[in-house]
Amino acid sequence: MIIMENVCKSYKVVKRNAGFKEACKTLFRRDYETIHALSEVSFTIADGEMVGYIGPNGAGKSSTIKILSGILKPESGTCHINGLVPWENRIRHVRDIGVVFGQRTQLWWDVPVIDSFELLKDIYSIPSEIYQSNMEDLTRLLDLREFLKTPARQLSLGQRMRCEIAASLLHSPKILFLDEPTIGLDAVSKLAVREFILRLNEIHKTTVILTTHDMQDIEALTRRILLIGKGKILMDGTLADIKSGNSSIDETVAELYRSYDV
Amino acid sequence: MNKYLSFFRLRFIMGLQYRAAALAGIVTQFIWGFMEILVFRAFYTANKAAFPMTFTAMTSYIWLQQAFLAFFMAWFMEEEIFDAIINGNIAYELCRPIGIYEMWFSRSVSNRLSRAVLRCSPILIVAVYLPRAYRLSAPKGWLEFVMFIVTMLLGLLVTVAFCMLIYILSFFTISPQGLRILFLSCSEFFSGGVIPLPFFPDRIRAVMELQPFASMQNVPLRIYSGDITGDQMIKAVLMQIFWLCVLIGVGKQICRSVEKKIAVQGG
Amino acid sequence: MRGALGLYFRYISINVKSMMQYKVSFLLTTIGQFLVSFNVFLGIYFLFSRFSSVKGFTYSEVLLCFSIMLMEFSLAECYARGFDAFSGMVRKGEFDRIMVRPRNEILQVLGSKFELTRMGRMLQAIVMFIYGISVSSINWTPGKAITVVLMIISGTVLFTGIFLIYASLCFFTLEGLEFMNVLTDGAREYGKYPVGIYGKRMLQFCTFIVPYALVQYYPLLYLTGRVSNPLYIFIPLPAILFIVPCYALWRYGVRHYKSSGS
Numbered sequence: 001m002i003i004m005e006n007v008c009k010s011y012k013v014v015k016r017n018a019g020f021k022e023a024c025k026t027l028f029r030r031d032y033e034t035i036h037a038l039s040e041v042s043f044t045i046a047d048g049e050m051v052g053y054i055g056p057n058g059a060g061k062s063s064t065i066k067i068l069s070g071i072l073k074p075e076s077g078t079c080h081i082n083g084l085v086p087w088e089n090r091i092r093h094v095r096d097i098g099v100v101f102g103q104r105t106q107l108w109w110d111v112p113v114i115d116s117f118e119l120l121k122d123i124y125s126i127p128s129e130i131y132q133s134n135m136e137d138l139t140r141l142l143d144l145r146e147f148l149k150t151p152a153r154q155l156s157l158g159q160r161m162r163c164e165i166a167a168s169l170l171h172s173p174k175i176l177f178l179d180e181p182t183i184g185l186d187a188v189s190k191l192a193v194r195e196f197i198l199r200l201n202e203i204h205k206t207t208v209i210l211t212t213h214d215m216q217d218i219e220a221l222t223r224r225i226l227l228i229g230k231g232k233i234l235m236d237g238t239l240a241d242i243k244s245g246n247s248s249i250d251e252t253v254a255e256l257y258r259s260y261d262v
Numbered sequence: 263m264n265k266y267l268s269f270f271r272l273r274f275i276m277g278l279q280y281r282a283a284a285l286a287g288i289v290t291q292f293i294w295g296f297m298e299i300l301v302f303r304a305f306y307t308a309n310k311a312a313f314p315m316t317f318t319a320m321t322s323y324i325w326l327q328q329a330f331l332a333f334f335m336a337w338f339m340e341e342e343i344f345d346a347i348i349n350g351n352i353a354y355e356l357c358r359p360i361g362i363y364e365m366w367f368s369r370s371v372s373n374r375l376s377r378a379v380l381r382c383s384p385i386l387i388v389a390v391y392l393p394r395a396y397r398l399s400a401p402k403g404w405l406e407f408v409m410f411i412v413t414m415l416l417g418l419l420v421t422v423a424f425c426m427l428i429y430i431l432s433f434f435t436i437s438p439q440g441l442r443i444l445f446l447s448c449s450e451f452f453s454g455g456v457i458p459l460p461f462f463p464d465r466i467r468a469v470m471e472l473q474p475f476a477s478m479q480n481v482p483l484r485i486y487s488g489d490i491t492g493d494q495m496i497k498a499v500l501m502q503i504f505w506l507c508v509l510i511g512v513g514k515q516i517c518r519s520v521e522k523k524i525a526v527q528g529g
Numbered sequence: 530m531r532g533a534l535g536l537y538f539r540y541i542s543i544n545v546k547s548m549m550q551y552k553v554s555f556l557l558t559t560i561g562q563f564l565v566s567f568n569v570f571l572g573i574y575f576l577f578s579r580f581s582s583v584k585g586f587t588y589s590e591v592l593l594c595f596s597i598m599l600m601e602f603s604l605a606e607c608y609a610r611g612f613d614a615f616s617g618m619v620r621k622g623e624f625d626r627i628m629v630r631p632r633n634e635i636l637q638v639l640g641s642k643f644e645l646t647r648m649g650r651m652l653q654a655i656v657m658f659i660y661g662i663s664v665s666s667i668n669w670t671p672g673k674a675i676t677v678v679l680m681i682i683s684g685t686v687l688f689t690g691i692f693l694i695y696a697s698l699c700f701f702t703l704e705g706l707e708f709m710n711v712l713t714d715g716a717r718e719y720g721k722y723p724v725g726i727y728g729k730r731m732l733q734f735c736t737f738i739v740p741y742a743l744v745q746y747y748p749l750l751y752l753t754g755r756v757s758n759p760l761y762i763f764i765p766l767p768a769i770l771f772i773v774p775c776y777a778l779w780r781y782g783v784r785h786y787k788s789s790g791s
Contacts, residue, residue, distance in 0.1 A: 115546065439561075447567075
C-alpha cells in the first residue's frame with residue numbers, strides 16, 4: 001500500500017543566460033530560480049494495482065519516483081509504503097522494490113548477464129531456492145535462455161531490456177517501478193514485455209507503477225491513470241475517463257495536456 | 263575560419279560558467295607551483311653549484327609552466343573524441359564537410375587556448391607579486407619575450423599534433439586507455455615535465471633536446487628567462503618547426519588510411 | 530558483516546572478470562602505470578646524480594621513503610578506486626541505482642571499481658623498496674619491520690580517507706573537485722621526499738591536519754636511525770583516526786544528496 005500525502009519538493013537552479021557578457025557576469029554573481037517540482041501531491045495506491053503515471057516532460061514524474069524509492073526526501077508531506085517511510089528506512093524499504101530505468105542499465109557491461117544476476121543474488125541476499133525458481137520462471141517467461149551467457153554490451157536493446165526487467169525481479173519485490181521500459185524496442189519485444197508484466201501482476205499481485213510516454217503501454221497495462229503537470233496531480237482516474245470518440249490515444253492525451261495547460 | 267572562432271567562443275563561455283571549477287583549478291595550480299618551488303629550493307640549498315639554472319630562471323619556469331599548463335599537458339585530451347571513436351559516433355563526424363584531421367586539430371587547439379587564457383592571468387598576476395625569491399620575474403629582454411610567444415605557439419601546435427597521433431592510433435585498438443597512458447608517461451618525461459631538461463646529465467641532455475617532446479614546453483619556458491639564447495635559440499625554433507611538419511605529415515597519412523576502413527565497435 | 534565481505538569479494542571477481550575481457554588494454558594500462566611511477570623514480574635518480582643529498586637525506590633514504598609511500602597510495606588506489614571515480618558515477622546518475630539497493634552505499638561504491646591495473650604502481654613500489662633496502666645502510670630490527678608494516682597499513686587507510694573526502698565532495702559540487710587532486714596526486718608527487726624538507730609549516734600541516742608525516746616522515750626518522758625512541762614504531766597508528774571525519778563527511782554528503790536530488 002502506497003500512501004502519499006501533500007508532498008512538496010522544490011529545487012534551486014542556477015539561471016544561466018546565453019551570450020558572452022552574461023557569462024562574465026555569472027563569474028561574480030549568481031541568479032537562482034526556484035523550481036517547484038512537486039506541489040501538494042497526494043494519492044493512494046493499493047496492493048496489486050497497476051497505475052500509469054503520465055505527464056509532459058518536466059512535470060515531476062521522476063521526482064515522484066525518486067521519493068517513492070527513497071532516493072529523495074521531500075520538503076513537506078508524508079509518504080508511507082507498506083508502513084515504512086522510504087527515505088528514512090532506505091535499506092529495509094528498498095529490499096521490497098524493483099526499479100527499471102529505461103535509459104540506464106543495471107547490468108555490468110562486459111561480463112555475461114548471468115554474472116550480473118549472481119551479483120544481484122548476493123546484494124539482495126536471496127536464498128538459493130528462491131533465486132533458482134525465480135531464475136527459471138523469468139528465463140522461461142522472458143525467453144532469456146539463449147543469451148544469459150552473453151555480455152550485456154553485445155545484446156540488442158530488446159534483449160537487454162528483458163534482462164533488465166528480469167534483474168529487477170530476482171528478489172521478488174512487491175512493488176515494481178518502470179520508467180520508460182519499452183523505449184526503443186521493436187514491436188515484438190514491446191508485446192513480450194507487456195505480456196510479461198500483465199502475468200506478473202496476475203500471478204504475484206505485484207504493484208506496478210508505470211511511467212512512460214508510450215500510450216499504448218498505458219492502454220495495454222493499466223486501468224488507472226495519474227496525470228501530473230507542473231508539479232500538481234491534475235487527474236486521478238481511468239483510461240475510460242479520458243477517452244472520447246475515435247481519436248487515437250496519443251491525440252487524446254495531447255488534448256488532455258492542452259486542456260490542463262501543461 | 264568562422265566556425266573555429268565560434269567554437270573558441272563557445273568553449274570560453276563554457277569555461278566562464280563553471281567558476282567553481284576555474285577557482286578550484288587556479289588554487290590547485292598555485293599549490294602545485296608552490297610545492298615544486300619548495301622541492302627545488304631544498305635541492306638548491308643543498309648544492310648551489312650543481313644547479314643548472316639560476317634560481318630565478320627556475321621559479322619563472324615553474325610559474326609559466328603552471329600558467330600555461332593547458333597548452334602542453336599531453337594528458338589533457340578530449341574525452342569526447344575518444345568516446346566518439348569507441349561508440350562509433352565517428353560515423354557522424356565523417357559525414358561533415360571538413361576533414362577529420364583539421365577538425366580535431368582546430369578543436370584541440372581552441373580547447374587548450376581557451377582553457378589557458380582563462381587560467382593564466384590570475385596565476386601570472388599573483389606570481390609576479392610574490393616575494394622576490396619565489397616570483398615570476400620579467401623576461402630577459404624584448405627579443406626573448408617575442409621569441410617566447412612565438413615558441414609558445416609553436417609548442418602548442420607540436421603538442422596538439424602529437425595528441426592527434428594518439429587519437430588516430432586509438433582507432434587501431436578497441437580500448438585506448440593503455441595506449442594513452444603509455445604515450446603520456448613518455449611525453450611527460452621527455453618534455454621536461456618531470457624535471458626540466460637542463461637537470462639531466464650533459465650527455466643525455468644533448469640527445470634529449472633532439473626528440474619531438476623537447477619541442478613542446480621545454481623551448482619557450484627556457485627562452486623566457488634566457489636559458490636558451492642566440493644560436494641555440496634559432497636551432498630550437500627550427501627543431502620545433504621540423505617536428506611540427508613531421509608529426510602533422512605522419513598524422514594526416516595515417517588518418518587518410520583510417521578514413522578508408524573504419525571498424526565501428528558494435529552496440 | 531560476513532555477508533558484506535562475501536559480497537565484496539564477489540564485486541572484486543566481477544570487476545576482474547570485466548577487465549579480463551580486454552586483456553591487451555589491461556596489460557598496456559598496467560605497464561603504463563608502472564612507467565608513470567618509473568618516471569618519477571627517474572626524476573629522483575637524475576636529481577640525485579647531481580645533488581648528493583637534500584636536507585640531509587641521501588638517495589637510498591629518499592628511495593625508501595618514496596617506495597613505502599607509493600605502496601600505500603597504490604594499495605588505496607587499487608581498492609578504493611570507486612571513490613576516486615565517484616564524480617563520474619554521480620554525473621551519470623548511477624548513484625541512484627546504488628540507493629535503490631538494500632546495502633550499505635560505501636560497500637557498493639567500493640565494489641563498483643576494483644582496478645587491478647594499479648598493481649603496476651605497486652610493482653614499481655616493491656621493486657624500489659627492495660632496491661632501497663639493499664643499498665641502504667639501515668640496521669634492520671624487528672621493531673623497524675613492524676614500523677614499515679604499520680606505515681603501510683595506516684598510510685593506506687589515510688589515502689582511502691582522502692579518496693572518501695573526494696567522493697563526498699562530489700555530492701556538493703562536481704566542478705570544484707580539481708582542488709582535491711592536490712591531496713591525492715599531490716601527496717603522491719611530493720610525498721616522494723620526506724615531508725620535512727619542505728619547511729616547518731608544511732610539516733605542521735602534515736602532522737596535524739592531514740597526517741602524512743605520521744606515516745612517512747616520523748617513522749622514517751626512526752628507520753634511518755635519526756631517532757631511537759621505540760615509541761616511534763607506533764607513530765603511524767593515530768593516522769588511522771583520520772578516516773573518522775572523512776566518514777562523517779560522507780554521511781553528510783549522502784543526506785545532502787537525498788534532499789537535493791542529483
